[in-house]
Amino acid sequence: AQSVSQHNHHVILSEAASLELGCNYSYGGTVNLFWYVQYPGQHLQLLLKYFSGDPLVKGIKGFEAEFIKSKFSFNLRKPSVQWSDTAEYFCAAFMDSNYQLIWGAGTKLIIKP
Amino acid sequence: EAGVTQSPTHLIKTRGQQVTLRCSPISGHTSVYWYQQALGLGLQFLLWYDEGEERNRGNFPPRFSGRQFPNYSSELNVNALELEDSALYLCASSPWVTGGNQPQHFGDGTRLSIL
Numbered sequence: 040a041q042s043v044s045q046h047n048h049h050v051i052l053s054e055a056a057s058l059e060l061g062c063n064y065s066y067g068g069t070v071n072l073f074w075y076v077q078y079p080g081q082h083l084q085l086l087l088k089y090f091s092g093d094p095l096v097k098g099i100k101g102f103e104a105e106f107i108k109s110k111f112s113f114n115l116r117k118p119s120v121q122w123s124d125t126a127e128y129f130c131a132a133f134m135d136s137n138y139q140l141i142w143g144a145g146t147k148l149i150i151k152p
Numbered sequence: 153e154a155g156v157t158q159s160p161t162h163l164i165k166t167r168g169q170q171v172t173l174r175c176s177p178i179s180g181h182t183s184v185y186w187y188q189q190a191l192g193l194g195l196q197f198l199l200w201y202d203e204g205e206e207r208n209r210g211n212f213p214p215r216f217s218g219r220q221f222p223n224y225s226s227e228l229n230v231n232a233l234e235l236e237d238s239a240l241y242l243c244a245s246s247p248w249v250t251g252g253n254q255p256q257h258f259g260d261g262t263r264l265s266i267l
Binding site for chain 1 (some may be wrong): 155156185187192193194195196198200207208210242244255256257258259260261
């Protein structure tokens with residue numbers, strides 16, 4: 040069955056550390072990939088998306104993600120995190136076979152000031 | 153631009169009861185999606201409506217149902233509530249473009265607690 044895996048459920052970093060959150064999907068066909076973020080007390084919002092073209096996509100607030108088709112991965116990165124990046128991050132994949140957005144379980148990121 | 157609005161924000165029910173949750177999409181969005189987010193789990197897809205029709209359904213029993221109205225607002229109905237239905241129910245909307253690959257915009261959710 041198609042699925043999206045986020046391997047780290049909790050990540051704790053200090054400010055200015057570099058961040059990489061893993062996301063892998065299982066599907067051999069065409070996928071559209073998303074990262075969403077949920078800041079404390081706020082609703083889910085789109086961070087960035089990949090549909091086609093350049094596999095390195097840039098999103099809001101200095102985040103970027105790289106689509107590596109051979110690894111079925113779409114990892115989220117940020118070179119230097121800030122305390123305000125404390126949030127829960129969700130990876131999601133829209134797979135054309137079942138017309139559903141499949142979600143990872145989320146990664147809770149805590150940035151220590 | 154008003155975002156996706158959901159009502160009520162919180163609801164407490166007992167086992168066996170029925171509940172109706174409501175969602176108003178962003179103006180101009182024709183697709184509405186419903187998700188269940190149980191504690192510790194990711195979002196589980198429930199239903200997708202567009203132009204008044206159910207386009208897709210997740211792996212949930214038939215007691216989860218819904219509809220979309222001509223103004224594109226939507227209701228989610230859950231019958232015969234069970235304890236494991238306790239969750240945050242999220243509604244999202246998007247424009248319809250070739251198969252639902254548009255980013256979805258989310259509401260704040262309805263927190264349903266079953267006693």
